[in-house]
Amino acid sequence: IGWGAVGVNWAKPVFTAYIRTGRHTASLLKKNPEFTVNVPDQNTNRKILGYCGSRSGRNEDKIAGAGLTLVEPQIVNVPAIAELPLTLECKVLYMQEQVIADLLPEEQQWYPQDVPSENCMANCDNHITVWGQIVAAYEL
Numbered sequence: 001i002g003w004g005a006v007g008v009n010w011a012k013p014v015f016t017a018y019i020r021t022g023r024h025t026a027s028l029l030k031k032n033p034e035f036t037v038n039v040p041d042q043n044t045n046r047k048i049l050g051y052c053g054s055r056s057g058r059n060e061d062k063i064a065g066a067g068l069t070l071v072e073p074q075i076v077n078v079p080a081i082a083e084l085p086l087t088l089e090c091k092v093l094y095m096q097e098q099v100i101a102d103l104l105p106e107e108q109q110w111y112p113q114d115v116p117s118e119n120c121m122a123n124c125d126n127h128i129t130v131w132g133q134i135v136a137a138y139e140l
Helices: 024-031 046-053
Strands: 004-009 012-020 034-039 086-097 127-139
Touching (some): 012 024, 012 034
Antiparallel strands (some): 012 127, 086 127
């Protein structure tokens, strides 16, 4: 997840994520409404971010490919990642698909419609806004 924010909604701490409908992450969240957000710090190897941000877990095992170490979660059933030290464990409160015509200016700069959803740098599909209640937060 590359786009997100931490805040408060319905008096609960939340992580709000914006995920394209065609992404593997979106299909995983429909099956399991729990997720972790693993945040890098200044010491994180930037190659990890480049690798994970340019490949789909639908097509390969990104954990193995990036040489990451999974860590047992405290509350949810999705692991943390040792190499990304700040972990937010979240349970989905609400999901809503964005309606492009209602939300974006006419130039639609983030939706130029020229890269199909099957590609990692897809831009033809909408985003789903996901509000996940932060149920645990910790550093590894």
